[in-house]
Amino acid sequence: MTEFRKEESKSYFGRIIFITYLTLIAFFLLTLRLFFLQIIQGKKYRTLSSNNRIRLTRVKSSRGVIYDRNKNVLTTTRPSYLATITPEDTDDWDAELAFLSKIINLPKEKLYKKIHSSSKRKPYKQIVLKKDLNFFEVASIEGYKLDLPGINVEVEAVRSYPENEFAAHLLGYMGEISEQQLRKKKYHNIRSGDQIGQYGLEKVSNDYLIGLDGGKQIEVDAHGREIRILGSKTPTPGNNLVLTIDIRLQKFIEQLLEKKVGAIVAMDPGNGEILALASTPSFNPNSFASGMSQKEWLTLVNNPLNPLRNRTIQSHYPPGSIFKIIVAIAGLETGAIDESIVFHCGGHINIGRWKFRCWKKTGHNQIRLHDALVHSCNVFFYHAATKIGPEAIAHYAKLFGLGKPTGICLENEESGFIPTPEWKKRVLKTKWYPGDTLSMSIGQGYISVTPLQLVNLISAIANGGTLFRPKLFRYVLNSQGEITHFFPPSIIRNLQISARTLQTVQLALFGVVNEHGTGARARLPEVEVAGKTGTAQIVSLKENMEDEDLPERLKDHAWFCGYAPFSNPEIALVVLIEHGGTGGKTCAPLAREIFQKYFDLKHTPGGQGNV
Amino acid sequence: MFDRRLLTNFDWSLFIVVLALIHCGIALIYSATCNAPGLGNRALYSRQFYWVLISLVFFIITISIDYHHIIRYGFFLYLINNILLLFLLLQGDLRAGVHRWITIMGINFQPSEFTKIIIVLVLAGYLSRHPNKEIKIREIFTLFILVGIPLILVAKQPDLGSAVLLVPIFIVMLFIAEISLKWFIPFIVSGLVALPILLRRLKPYQINRILSFIKPNLDPLGIGYQVLQSRIAVGAGGVLGQGFLAGTQSQLRFIPQHHTDFIFSVLAEEWGFIGCITVIGLFLFIILKGIDFAIHAKDRVGTLTAMGIVTIFTFHIITNIGMVIGLMPITGIPLPFLSYGGTSLLANTIAIGLLLNIRMRRFT
Numbered sequence: 001m002t003e004f005r006k007e008e009s010k011s012y013f014g015r016i017i018f019i020t021y022l023t024l025i026a027f028f029l030l031t032l033r034l035f036f037l038q039i040i041q042g043k044k045y046r047t048l049s050s051n052n053r054i055r056l057t058r059v060k061s062s063r064g065v066i067y068d069r070n071k072n073v074l075t076t077t078r079p080s081y082l083a084t085i086t087p088e089d090t091d092d093w094d095a096e097l098a099f100l101s102k103i104i105n106l107p108k109e110k111l112y113k114k115i116h117s118s119s120k121r122k123p124y125k126q127i128v129l130k131k132d133l134n135f136f137e138v139a140s141i142e143g144y145k146l147d148l149p150g151i152n153v154e155v156e157a158v159r160s161y162p163e164n165e166f167a168a169h170l171l172g173y174m175g176e177i178s179e180q181q182l183r184k185k186k187y188h189n190i191r192s193g194d195q196i197g198q199y200g201l202e203k204v205s206n207d208y209l210i211g212l213d214g215g216k217q218i219e220v221d222a223h224g225r226e227i228r229i230l231g232s233k234t235p236t237p238g239n240n241l242v243l244t245i246d247i248r249l250q251k252f253i254e255q256l257l258e259k260k261v262g263a264i265v266a267m268d269p270g271n272g273e274i275l276a277l278a279s280t281p282s283f284n285p286n287s288f289a290s291g292m293s294q295k296e297w298l299t300l301v302n303n304p305l306n307p308l309r310n311r312t313i314q315s316h317y318p319p320g321s322i323f324k325i326i327v328a329i330a331g332l333e334t335g336a337i338d339e340s341i342v343f344h345c346g347g348h349i350n351i352g353r354w355k356f357r358c359w360k361k362t363g364h365n366q367i368r369l370h371d372a373l374v375h376s377c378n379v380f381f382y383h384a385a386t387k388i389g390p391e392a393i394a395h396y397a398k399l400f401g402l403g404k405p406t407g408i409c410l411e412n413e414e415s416g417f418i419p420t421p422e423w424k425k426r427v428l429k430t431k432w433y434p435g436d437t438l439s440m441s442i443g444q445g446y447i448s449v450t451p452l453q454l455v456n457l458i459s460a461i462a463n464g465g466t467l468f469r470p471k472l473f474r475y476v477l478n479s480q481g482e483i484t485h486f487f488p489p490s491i492i493r494n495l496q497i498s499a500r501t502l503q504t505v506q507l508a509l510f511g512v513v514n515e516h517g518t519g520a521r522a523r524l525p526e527v528e529v530a531g532k533t534g535t536a537q538i539v540s541l542k543e544n545m546e547d548e549d550l551p552e553r554l555k556d557h558a559w560f561c562g563y564a565p566f567s568n569p570e571i572a573l574v575v576l577i578e579h580g581g582t583g584g585k586t587c588a589p590l591a592r593e594i595f596q597k598y599f600d601l602k603h604t605p606g607g608q609g610n611v
Numbered sequence: 612m613f614d615r616r617l618l619t620n621f622d623w624s625l626f627i628v629v630l631a632l633i634h635c636g637i638a639l640i641y642s643a644t645c646n647a648p649g650l651g652n653r654a655l656y657s658r659q660f661y662w663v664l665i666s667l668v669f670f671i672i673t674i675s676i677d678y679h680h681i682i683r684y685g686f687f688l689y690l691i692n693n694i695l696l697l698f699l700l701l702q703g704d705l706r707a708g709v710h711r712w713i714t715i716m717g718i719n720f721q722p723s724e725f726t727k728i729i730i731v732l733v734l735a736g737y738l739s740r741h742p743n744k745e746i747k748i749r750e751i752f753t754l755f756i757l758v759g760i761p762l763i764l765v766a767k768q769p770d771l772g773s774a775v776l777l778v779p780i781f782i783v784m785l786f787i788a789e790i791s792l793k794w795f796i797p798f799i800v801s802g803l804v805a806l807p808i809l810l811r812r813l814k815p816y817q818i819n820r821i822l823s824f825i826k827p828n829l830d831p832l833g834i835g836y837q838v839l840q841s842r843i844a845v846g847a848g849g850v851l852g853q854g855f856l857a858g859t860q861s862q863l864r865f866i867p868q869h870h871t872d873f874i875f876s877v878l879a880e881e882w883g884f885i886g887c888i889t890v891i892g893l894f895l896f897i898i899l900k901g902i903d904f905a906i907h908a909k910d911r912v913g914t915l916t917a918m919g920i921v922t923i924f925t926f927h928i929i930t931n932i933g934m935v936i937g938l939m940p941i942t943g944i945p946l947p948f949l950s951y952g953g954t955s956l957l958a959n960t961i962a963i964g965l966l967l968n969i970r971m972r973r974f975t
Contacts, residue, residue: 012789013906016918019783020902026929027895031888033936037846038884045846049880054839056832217831217839230839231831 051088052124053219054230061211062157064238066171066201068247069275069474073162074171075202080158081133083141084126087115089150089224096148103140104130124224126152128193149223159195159202159289165282167250169310170243170410170472172200173285189213195289200310201241201472202285204409208476211238237479244273244474252597253278256590262577263311263451266594269459269563269572271489272468274408275598277452279311313405313413316448317557317576320534320583321376321518323397323443325461325505327385328369330396332501336388339504342366345379349438356382356438359535373508374517376533378442385441390432393440394420399495400457401467402449407492408470416453419446444537455574458532458561461509462569465495465502506530510566513588521588522562527599531562531573531591533583555579560587564595571598620971621674625900628893629963632948633663633956635890636874640951642856643870643877655870655951662953666960673964677972681965682912685732689757692729695722696764721954723765723773728962730777731784731919733757738788739912746790751797754781771817772942776926783922784915787905824940834941842937845879852883870951872943875935890949894928897963904970913969920962 037045048054066074083104090096101108111129118127133141133153141153159174175198181187189212190196196210197203214235219227253264257280266275283300292300300307309315331337347363348355358364358378364371372380385393397403403418419440421432439445452470460467469490476485509530512519518533536557558580563572573591580586641656673681699722737757741750758781766774782798810818823834830836844858852858858880869877879887898921905917924947931946933939945952947959 012787012914015786015789016902016906016914019786019918019922020899023898023902023925024895026925027891029938030929030932030936031891033938034845034879034884034887034891037842037936038848038879038887039850041846042849045843046849048843049847054836054843056836215832217836231835233830233832 048219051220051224053221055124055218055220055224057216057218059214059216059232059235060157061213061235062237063159063211064209064240064479066205066209067240067242068245068250069243069273070246071242072247074167074243074245074247076160076162077157078160080131080156081138082131082154082156083129083133083137084152084154085115085129086124086126086150086152086224088124089220091149091223093150096151099144100129100141100148100151103144104133104137106130126154128154131156149225161285163251164284164286166254167245167278168200168282168285169279169312170200170245170277171285172197172202172204173288174198174202175288198288199285199308200410201243204411205241205473208241209238211479212236239479239484240477242474242477243472244268244275245277245472246275246601248601249594249598250276250278253594254280254282256593260577260580261305261311262575262580263315264573264575264590264594265312265452265455266598267455267459267470267572269462269468269569272456272459272471272491273474273489274470274472275571277312277472279309281305281307283307310410310412311576311578312451313408313410314450316414316416316450317559317578318445318447318536319402319443319449319454320536320557320559321378321442322454322532322534322559322561322583323447323449324373324376324381324441325457325509325532326397326400326402327381327388327393327441328373328505328508329497329501330393331369331384331388332504333396333497334388334392336392337369337384339369341384342368343372343380343383345377347379349379349382351435351438354435356435369504370508370511373505373532374511374515376512376518381441382438385437386434390419390421390437390440393437394418397447399493400460401492402453402457406450406452406456406470408452409472413452414450416449417446443534451574451576454559454561455572458563458574459569459572460495461502461505462530462563462572464499465497467492467495506566509562513562518582518584519560519562519588519591521584522560522592522595524564524592524595524599527564527595528566529562529564529592529595530566531560531588533588534559534561535582535584538579555581558583558586560584560591562591562595564599571595616974617971620973622900622904622967622970625897625963625967628896628900629948629960632890632893632897635878636949636951636956637663638855639874639877639881639949640870642858642881643874644951645856659951659953659956662956665953666957669957670960670964673961674968674971676968678916678965678968679912681968682732682736682916685729685736688725688729689733689761692722692726693761693764696726696761696768700764700767721952723768723770724952724954724958726761726765726773727776727780727923728920728958728965730758730761730780731916731923734781734784735912735915735919738784738915739910743789743791746788746794751794754785769814769817770943771813772930772944775942776923776930776944779926780919780922784919787915787918788911820941837941838937841873841876841935844876845936848879848881848883848887850884852879852881852886855881857881872931872941872945872950873935874950875932875946878949879935891928891932894924894947898925898928901966904966904973907973908969909973913973917966917969920966923962924959 062077065076068074083100087093097108097111101111114129115127138153141148141151161171174195177187177190177192177194177196181196182190182192187196197206202209212235214233216232217230219230221227249266253266253276257264257278260280263279265277267273268275287296345358345364345367347361348357356378359376363379364375364377367377367380397418403416405413405415424430424432424436436445440447456467456470469492471487471489473487475483475487478484509532510528511517512533513522513529513531519531522529522531536559538554538556556579558577559575560583561574563569573594575587575590577586637656637659640659644655734754734757737754758777762774762777785794819830820834823830823838847853858877878890901917901921901924905914905921908914908917927944927947930939930942930944934941945955948956
């Protein structure tokens with residue numbers, strides 16, 4: 001070993017010495033740099049370090065705008081002035097706060113409380129003392145600036161909804177990010193105290209709208225006042241969203257619904273685009289953005305009519321006679337009934353000791369499918385449903401998307417419910433009685449649907465059998481106005497219903513409106529309208545008792561759904577009025593007005609024609 | 612087994628210098644974290660102290676076993692280390708998207724810290740078995756594979772700093788092994804080929820770090836701010852420093868990771884130029900001692916191992932301090948004995964143990 005060593009020792013020794021010199025040079029450079037920083041420039045850096053003279057300030061990005069389908073603005077931004085304090089920059093903050101409390105009309109104790117409650121903040125981070133300062137307050141603080149070191153006025157952009165309650169359920173509202181949300185990965189770019197969308201489209205499209213904050217690296221003086229900007233990153237504004245909603249139709253519908261409790265959805269049956277989506281009573285999203293008081297919040301939440309609920313997707317009701325469409329399709333498709341089958345309606349049928357009534361006490365006599373739909377005869381569908389069986393009816397109901405959320409991009413959508421004998425046995429532990437089938441056939445009993453599901457169903461019938469996923473977004477625009485993302489129509493399924501069946505049902509729906517049927521009040525002179533009325537009972541009526549006699553809360557829910565023009569549908573509609581009485585009397589006239597408005601708008605600028 | 616001659620050859624001066632640095636480290640970690648919110652942070656310096664005790668146990672074990680035995684098991688250790696690294700990649704503890712730690716009995720431990728030492732052992736073993744004149748293209752290729760596997764595994768964690776560090780170890784050890792200089796040509800060629808590929812595969816934050824080093828104004832809110840704040844902290848230290856626990860930059864937490872990678876900025880701010888020169892002097896002492904041990908080692912294996920370890924220390928010290936004072940881009944490389952981190956301390960102590968081991972057995 002040692003011999004081997006000696007033989008080579010010369011060259012490896014040289015190489016080690018070479019590396020040693022390299023190391024010494026590197027260490028010398030480190031020392032030189034330290035000498036330069038600490039001794040030659042030490043004084044400069046010590047000044048910069050005292051009071052942390054180099055700071056980062058945030059420049060918030062502006063939130064994207066939401067537009068209607070014709071690029072009318074639905075949301076805007078307003079400036080809000082904040083009074084802030086940076087305690088490290090103040091000279092005598094006791095005196096300063098006493099002075100400030102007089103200017104901004106807030107008791108000194110409250111200001112102290114705000115400062116103490118943010119004890120966990122990072123050093124030199126500003127504390128907001130008051131939001132939404134008025135002009136006089138802003139002017140006073142700026143005027144006494146020299147006496148108030150460390151106290152500043154900042155501008156913040158606050159989301160604002162120019163038309164207050166307009167489309168509130170759809171647009172949603174903004175609110176401060178919560179502790180739990182801050183922990184989510186989705187919100188990793190957002191800081192505590194920031195506003196994010198908390199409901200509706202503001203929430204679900206938050207990622208599109210939010211943009212990317214920028215900031216400035218600044219040098220400040222001993223009182224925290226900016227001396228110069230050392231570097232900056234410009235914020236990236238959020239993207240803008242163009243919806244499928246038509247602001248004019250939406251506004252018209254909301255006016256129609258005023259003082260009523262209900263929901264209306266209008267849709268383009270050709271592609272599933274939602275033209276209007278309204279639910280009443282509504283709320284004012286502006287009150288959320290500027291921070292709501294406990295009292296305001298409680299009155300909103302404790303309102304028995306629940307204004308925060310979006311009735312188009314978050315409430316479900318029995319569909320009433322509208323469900324007869326499904327029974328008819330199930331019957332025709334399974335072959336259990338055909339167009340020529342005749343049943344006798346004597347005003348009621350008896351199953352055991354139960355009496356199942358038709359709405360017309362005197363009965364419809366001998367009646368076929370077409371007229372049974374036109375006049376909404378219950379007894380015909382009792383007989384038909386008994387022949388078809390509940391399983392087949394449930395199958396077709398589910399085929400049309402009932403019993404499942406439609407998948408619209410809004411949160412907390414209800415699924416509604418379609419009962420089956422198997423479900424009843426499993427969950428309720430009882431047998432499915434023949435009477436259950438009868439209730440089901442006229443859309444009563446366990447069955448429930450959301451208004452959106454019904455407009456989707458009627459759209460599928462109008463367009464010849466394509467079930468679309470309801471669509472709210474048309475496209476995304478970046479801040480330069482370029483389209484960055486386009487949302488194509490999305491199909492849930494093609495229904496595979498025979499053309500003959502569809503035609504039979506479509507003609508019957510035409511009859512409902514145009515052949516003195518239950519929906520005659522929806523008739524328009526120039527445009528051919530088709531539709532179906534429905535009346536969802538809340539209690540079953542005793543003999544000889546009329547709906548009008550019932551107290552308001554027990555009155556029936558009124559439905560209408562339909563489409564127009566009959567031969568080439570452009571708009572499908574569902575109208576629901578809670579406790580509204582019968583669909584034919586209450587909802588059909590509203591539908592007529594909406595159809596009328598839609599076709600009027602078509603011929604005015606900014607309407608459907610020129611987009 | 613324990614020879615009395617071994618103890619007489621134990622270099623106490625090196626051992627004491629290392630203990631002094633560890634001591635400084637605990638004081639700096641205390642200063643950097645004592646005002647941080649949360650009890651967890653306040654306990655960091657005491658946790659570091661437990662790691663010192665653990666490290667001393669492993670230190671004694673390391674110097675007790677003849678380094679030839681250790682090197683004989685080098686390849687075995689190499690395999691275990693690679694398996695651990697692979698395991699980390701496949702199902703690692705995801706800490707901020709980083710797969711670096713394995714938790715054993717509640718102790719977090721970072722296998723990549725040991726990779727460097729194990730590479731030194733494996734290379735020393737291989738190069739001493741192959742005299743320099745026997746090294747041809749096949750041997751060079753084998754060596755590339757040996758270093759390449761752990762390098763890729765560590766880089767994937769992603770811990771680019773630790774991965775890149777394997778390259779100078781490799782080069783220095785080949786150089787000391789008296790490989791003919793013509794064999795360094797493939798290094799230069801493969802380096803030039805790999806660079807553009809590597810640059811394209813870098814993560815955005817890694818590119819950001821490099822670009823910000825070249826042009827600090829590029830990311831004024833992120834890296835640029837960190838670099839500037841670090842420089843202010845160092846500069847504000849002046850000649851004598853602001854005093855223990857009195858550095859405003861470090862105390863106010865403007866510098867991220869100031870108890871780990873940026874611990875030197877705390878030293879510079881609180882102890883000034885004098886403190887920095889002292890610590891750099893101590894580091895230089897360790898390095899020169901290591902070189903001395905390498906020159907006087909009993910055999911080729913000893914020389915190679917000692918030089919490999921010296922290279923580990925040199926590169927850690929230069930890249931870390933260089934980063935803090937703005938001479939080098941930001942890499943996640945800790946400062947030996949000063950930065951908080953148990954595995955790092957343990958690995959460094961074992962490395963010192965190996966150096967002393969080589970020195971103790973130079974006459975046996």
